[in-house]
Amino acid sequence: MIKKLLPCIFLAGMSLAFGAEAQVYQGLGKSANFRVGPGKDNKDVPVYSFNYVTAAGIFDKDGKIINIIVDGLEVSTPNYDGESMPHFSGWPGTPGYNVADHKTGEVSGVSENNVEFIIDEVSNWKTKRERGKDYGMNPRLEWHTQMDNFQKFFKGKTVAEVEEWFKKYTSDINGRPLKMKNKDIKDQQKYDKLNDAEKKELTDLVAGATMSIKDSHGDILGAIKNAYENRVEVNIPVK
Secondary structure, eight states: OHHHHHHHHHHHHHTOOOSSEEEEEEEEEEEEEEEEEEEEOTTSOEEEEEEEEEEEEEEOTTSBEEEEEEEEEEEEOTTOOOSSSOBOOOSTTSOOOEEEOTTTOOEEEEOOOSHHHHHHHHHTOOOHHHHGGGGOSOSSSOHHHHHHHHHHHHTTOBHHHHHHHHHHHBOTTTOOBOOSSOSSHHHHHHHHTSOHHHHHHHHHHHTTOOSOSEETTEEHHHHHHHHHHTOEEEEEEOO
């Protein structure tokens, strides 16, 4: 995932005409969180998962985002019945975990965890971008599509401004962007405080991005912030 992000993000800076030399900053960041879920298998055994988010960014001298690319790796215990989510069955030589049939959802037994099996399992992990439409979030707005829309929206903003946007324009309950009509009364009150221009901007964004950038499914905001904290100056000659 990291190797794929770096060339793309670096080339984005090279196309900027800031005079004889472009003073930009490149940063690679990450965040990780453990999740209880999603759900349980048919033997009432919990499913566990983790999300490892990586963000590669280019920033200008004022800290504004020139370009940002985000991807995430979501890995669950093998008793989750989703077909595309990567699994980790356990370290070689340790007791296995329940395995679910991804077509029926039935738990068939404990996972095999010899070295060859685990090597094959890990080598076939796919990131959320690589999973594409198989991620199963929304036929019209899959994870990678929503992330692309967020990336465009964040351009020109500093990380601090993105953090402020998150506080002001998203739900305090689930972290998702507020909508015109919100189920929770506090979310609705928060939305009603926005002026017409702010509501329009939010409506335009929600048309292409409805997921949270900071919840149990992954701390995207934290990865972007970490990328900025890890930035190094890159002087790029511009013809």
